[in-house]
Structures are given as C-alpha cells and as structure tokens.
Amino acid sequence: MLHPTRYLSKLTDSSAVAKFMEMSTLSYLPSSWIDNSLLRPMRYAVQGSLLASEKAIEYGWSINLSGGYHHASAEAGGGFCVYGDISLIVLRLQTKYSQLRKVMIIDLDAHQGNGYERDKHDGLFNKKCKDMKVFIFDMYNQYIYPRDYESRRAIDYNGELSHHCSTDTFLKQLRQNLAPKIDHFQPEFVIYNAGTDCLEHDPLGNLDISEEGVIERDQIVFDECLKRNIPITMLLSGGYQKNNAAVITRSLLNLNKKFKLFSQPNWRDRWLQLYGSQKRQKQDKEEKQEQKEDECQTEKSSYYIHNYSWAPNPKIQQNQQENEKQ
Numbered sequence: 001m002l003h004p005t006r007y008l009s010k011l012t013d014s015s016a017v018a019k020f021m022e023m024s025t026l027s028y029l030p031s032s033w034i035d036n037s038l039l040r041p042m043r044y045a046v047q048g049s050l051l052a053s054e055k056a057i058e059y060g061w062s063i064n065l066s067g068g069y070h071h072a073s074a075e076a077g078g079g080f081c082v083y084g085d086i087s088l089i090v091l092r093l094q095t096k097y098s099q100l101r102k103v104m105i106i107d108l109d110a111h112q113g114n115g116y117e118r119d120k121h122d123g124l125f126n127k128k129c130k131d132m133k134v135f136i137f138d139m140y141n142q143y144i145y146p147r148d149y150e151s152r153r154a155i156d157y158n159g160e161l162s163h164h165c166s167t168d169t170f171l172k173q174l175r176q177n178l179a180p181k182i183d184h185f186q187p188e189f190v191i192y193n194a195g196t197d198c199l200e201h202d203p204l205g206n207l208d209i210s211e212e213g214v215i216e217r218d219q220i221v222f223d224e225c226l227k228r229n230i231p232i233t234m235l236l237s238g239g240y241q242k243n244n245a246a247v248i249t250r251s252l253l254n255l256n257k258k259f260k261l262f263s264q265p266n267w268r269d270r271w272l273q274l275y276g277s278q279k280r281q282k283q284d285k286e287e288k289q290e291q292k293e294d295e296c297q298t299e300k301s302s303y304y305i306h307n308y309s310w311a312p313n314p315k316i317q318q319n320q321q322e323n324e325k326q
C-alpha cells in the first residue's frame with residue numbers, strides 16, 4: 001500500500017537494514033534472523049498504529065504504545081525507522097473512510113519527521129489520495145538528525161527549536177501556535193507523534209523539556225483536539241532514557257484523569273454524521289469557491305499555494321516565457 005516492491009526487497013539485505021537502523025553489527029547477521037527478531041515486531045507495531053487510527057474514529061482517541069516511525073518514507077528507511085506507519089495511517093484512513101478529507105500530523109518528537117514529510121513533498125498523498133489534504137505541524141530540534149532541508153518544505157507549521165530549548169519556551173510556542181493552526185485547517189483527524197526524546201538529558205534529542213513539561217505537552221494536544229471533537233491517535237515514537245516509560249505512564253494517567261478517556265462517548269456515529277456526504281458536498285462547494293478566489297488574488301505573484309504547498313505559478317511562468325520570446 002505504501003512501500004514499493006523495490007524497497008521491500010531491500011529489506012532482505014542485512015546491510016541495507018543495518019543502514020536504516022544505524023546499527024552496523026546487523027550487517028553481519030543473517031537476514032532471516034533480522035526479519036524474525038527485528039522487522040516482524042516492527043510490522044506488529046505498524047499494525048498497532050493502523051488499528052489505533054480506526055479505534056480513534058470509534059472512540060475519539062487511541063494510543064499505540066509503539067509506532068511513530070517518522071523517519072521512514074515510502075522509498076527509504078533511516079533513523080531506526082523501516083516502515084512508514086504515519087503515511088500508512090493517512091492512506092488507510094482514506095481507503096476506509098472516503099469522506100475524510102483533512103488530516104493533521106502533530107509531531108512533537110525531538111527530531112524532524114522527514115519520512116512522511118518526504119512522502120508529502122514527493123506528492124504521494126496527492127497521487128494516492130487526491131482529495132485528502134495533509135497539514136504538518138512539526139516542532140523539532142533543527143540542529144540534530146535528520147536535517148532534511150528538502151523535506152522541510154512540506155511542513156506547514158515549521159517549529160524549529162534550538163539546542164537546550166527550555167520547557168517554558170517549548171510550551172509557549174506550542175500554546176501560541178497549535179490552536180490557531182487547528183482552527184485554520186479544521187482537521188477531521190489528528191495523528192499525534194508524541195516522542196519523548198525531547199526530555200532533558202536525552203542523548204539524542206538535546207532539548208531540555210522537564211517531565212512535567214512532557215505531561216503538559218500531551219495534555220495541551222489532547223485538550224485542543226477533544227474539545228473540538230477531532231479524533232486523535234497518539235504514537236509514542238522516540239525516547240532513549242530509562243525514565244521514558246515512567247514519564248509516558250504518568251502522562252497517560254494524567255490524560256485519563258483530565259479527559260476521562262474511558263468515559264468518552266462512542267464517536268463513530270457522531271463522526272459519520274459530522275463528515276457524512278451531505279456536509280461533505282457543502283464543504284466541497286465552499287472550498288472550490290475559496291480556491292477560485294485565492295487563485296484570482298495570487299495570479300500576479302510568482303508563487304501560489306496549491307494543496308498547502310508552494311508551487312511555481314504556471315500563469316506567471318507562461319507570461320515570462322512569452323516575454324522572453326518577444
């Protein structure tokens with residue numbers, strides 16, 4: 001569904017997996033061992049992400065205690081990630097719930113989510129689910145892996161952070177920007193990549209977010225989604241310290257306490273009601289009208305916004321070519 005055969009066949013080569021996992025010793029191990037001990041558990045985790053996304057439609061929220069392989073794209077692995085579960089969620093939702101048109105990815109792992117960003121940048125979502133708009137909200141340490149500048153062009157809210165960003169700075173930036181972006185885009189589904197490698201002392205993240213800060217971060221994201229009736233699925237992604245599990249546990253308990261997660265009403269009928277065909281047709285009509293107005297307004301500028309990404313304005317290019325000929 002996401003990865004082409006040419007990529008999947010690479011996974012039978014131990015040295016290719018060693019490269020994606022950044023573990024050189026794997027290249028000396030037989031591929032059957034790698035598949036059984038490493039890739040198969042990862043596939044289970046990816047299945048967990050897909051199942052979680054469906055459960056979020058049903059219950060309004062869900063949490064996969066794994067997944068969040070945000071460095072894997074359709075064509076390449078990297079940064080401990082082999083399968084691109086975030087892009088897969090987008091494709092699966094579109095297949096299963098054809099009325100879904102707007103998905104927001106909120107990525108608060110310390111690293112840039114260049115895998116699904118690469119997929120968006122390469123036009124995968126436009127090609128495989130052309131009626132779907134994907135908004136990327138990514139806050140990450142700009143000075144660490146992967147520093148993928150080309151993929152950054154696919155980000156809609158680019159929250160670049162510096163080394164040792166403090167809890168206050170991080171939460172202030174999140175509070176100031178998340179709600180306005182949600183209100184502007186009006187997502188119908190949120191994928192929340194909640195890596196905890198932003199915790200202070202993490203050997204890879206290099207940010208200084210306290211344990212309380214991480215708990216508050218998760219609460220802010222859930223609050224903004226649940227109060228607007230937007231289904232949210234949370235993936236745990238990166239985190240490389242012994243205290244990660246304890247902090248995540250405290251955060252999940254806090255979410256349950258604040259939002260009474262297990263008492264949330266069954267949302268499936270409500271969701272279908274909200275995004276059922278009648279409302280959808282009305283929204284499509286309004287959006288087409290808005291698009292027309294946008295194109296009129298931006299006709300004179302060199303670039304225009306198309307499906308939330310920048311592209312050269314073909315009308316201007318054509319005019320320039322005609323001028324050059326003259």
Ligand SMILES: [Zn+2]
Nearest residue numbers: 109111197238
């Ligand atoms: Zn990370």
